[in-house]
Amino acid sequence: MKKLTIILISCTLILSGCWDMREFKEVKLGITAAYDLTDDGVYTNTILIPNVQNSAQGPGQESTQFLTATGSTASEARTNIDRRLSSTYSPAQLDVLLFGDKLARQDIYPYVDAYYRDPRMHLDVVPVVVKGNAEQALKVVPKSEIRPSEYIEGIIESEVETTNTLETSLQAIGSELYEEGEDFALPLLQVGDGGKTVSYEGLALFHGSSYTGKDIPFGHTTLFLLMKRVKGKVARITVKIFDGEKPETNNNTTINIEDYSSKIKTKPDKQNKVRADITMDVTVMIQEYPQDHLSLSKLPEVKKNLEQALTDQAKETIRIIQEANSDVFGIGRSIYGHYPDYWKKLDWEQDFKNIKIEPHIRVNIRSRGIFR
């Protein structure tokens, strides 16, 4: 009896197991995928698959393969891709997901839904919006890159380091996709140089799960991210602090943010329904100052102009955000948390545009350069 039991148990083990085997070498992994909506209302899905030549010695040479398929729904487009591949397509290792702005304006949720459901998928896929055609951006493969499949990912990563975009992923935007009180922003790319390069253009503002069409332009992103309390390894801002100096470049200065603190205080307000105060203290180092007569007597003026310029920039950014109706600071969530009764009376969809958001920026110049 004992022997029979052992045989039966080992049979259940051996006979049931291998079914689930998915061999790595028999799968085509998509690294980057792009979704577009053409003018005719047809969905196109393009994927980039890295292929490696056999490498008995050293790492193999990587080549990339592009596949484009169309379909009337997103999943049909994906099925059409699979039909053209020698082995099964798996998006499990996807790193970047590109959306054409036309499609993003509609709704991105249907395309990312599968990632939240299938446990085998990566949730740290970076969703990115492309101005124009996403497929075109995907197909830009500069020869200088060792691993062409990681070109776009590399752009985003380096921008995160210089505080121009925030580290985002499907995991990070998961709750904001449907939450009323907070929205999100995604990196915005554009194909430039006549289709030879892809450049980072700023942050695309979302409302709900669709793109509003409004962006925070590249020069304003650093200050915006600092207000949102996100800082990469370095943060530099170039602002215009003087007027009418000759030559024109002398009007500008570049500051390096060494230390900062930022606080957003929200409270109900009679006049504007909600009032939010963004208080920010930054300690900066003057990195570039073409006038080169930064004496101690001039410093207070520079400081004052700097504060003024930064506040202006912040106000401009806030104006764009409110126009886009994209609550990226999470002011609604904060109100909901602190004044739940008051929140019930608000119609955030309409009210956000009219609330008062006031930036208060104080600058402290710590260093003027090593010669000074």
Place this chain on the structure above:
Amino acid sequence: MGFFKQKKHQPVQEKVIREDKMPPHRSTASLEKNIQYLQQELRNSTDLKIRLLPGNKQALVYLDDITDPDKIQRYIFEPLLKTEGDITKIKDREESKDLNEAVSSLLEGKALYLIEGQSTCYFFNVQQNVTRAITEPMNEKVIKGSHDGFNEDIKQNINLIRRRIQHRSLTIKKQTVGDYTESEIALIYVEGVVNPDVVKELETRVKNISNDALLSAGAFSEYIEDRTYSIFPQFLSTERPDKTVAQLMEGRIAILFANNPTCLIAPVTFFAFYQSPDDYNTRWLVATYIRLIRLFSFILAITLPSFYIAVVGFHFEVIPEDLISPVLGAIRDIAYPPIIEAVMMVVVIELIRESGIRLPSPIGSTIGIVGGLVIGDAIVTAGLVSNLMVIVIALTSLASFVVPSNEMSDSLRLLTFPLIILSSILGFIGIAFGLLMVLIHLCRMESLGLSYFTPIQFRDLKDTVIRVPQFLMKRRPEQLQSPRPYKSNELSDDDGKK
């Protein structure tokens, strides 16, 4: 399940009586009859020498091959000349009137002196001692520390231990095992430090061994160990006297064998197999670092191949994105599934290892180079095994050789197989199941009735996972339940404070 059973029939065989339990056979006054009996009992063996002395009234009987002619000259003939033929005046002698005792004495290497008209036999110890010089054991080399090792002579081995523990409480209990071989074994322990229940348990087990021949320490351990079907060794075997003494002073029992340099130590814990005398000769931080590496190598040795198989076969999502293209490049054109690759590579490594052991050392190293470099390179170029798999298996076998104990290292290499199979069937879940079973098994095991995988509590970590400075190791291991739990007369707490 009567189907599997076979009919049993009991063969008939004569009972063999051990030499020391032979019933006495009285010697007679006749020299000839006595000699005849001896010849008959020793089956007319040709190495039985009978030297009749002038006058044919006296005879010296001995086994030629195990006696020393020099000693015969010095201990028998020279004194005989001085006493003018009177054997009773020679001092170093034993007497007996039992011829069966005479036979046992002959077998031990004694010479027998018989006189016509007397029934008393006289024995002289003229045994020839064949011993090997004391050398460092080949398989347990250390960098620092004593370089002596046990050899085949049990007396010399006990000598090496006695010299290290000069105290009256060092107890040596000799017994013989094996009805034909009568192999001598010695149980050695320090009374007052060792747990008396464990000694009693071991003695009963040794007493119950019934066998014609006891050939090796390994065979002996199979007679007395708690779980013969287990993959893990339950006796620590060593040829190093310093290691033995350290274990004796912890409160364990050492078992020495005649004609065998191996010393078995019991009861042991799993972690004892990961300790080396080197640990106590180096700085404690260094020793801790090396210990941690050894324990890490335990995990590496049993799980690395299965982990790789699970990743490549089931869960490629966990491969970091920067590794995707190198991994893909390596395994793309391999014809076989990863489990076949792994088994193939493991077999290759075992072949190289086994052939390296059997061959004389100059050729052995050549085989290592030919096997390792040429086959390793060619097998990858031929596309039979991916270069990643070569790395994985090579690392695995390196990790298994890190273990200071040879038996444990063999067990580990065997243990990879079930895990490889499980992981190729069920992926990570299979590994989890496999490791769970190993852990359950380890926790259930006992060594001489004391737990093998001693609860890993903080106090015992001091000399198992890490090694703290000596002054912090105030207690003996908890597992042994020693009657002398502290290592010194001055009782102090665990932090070394009095």
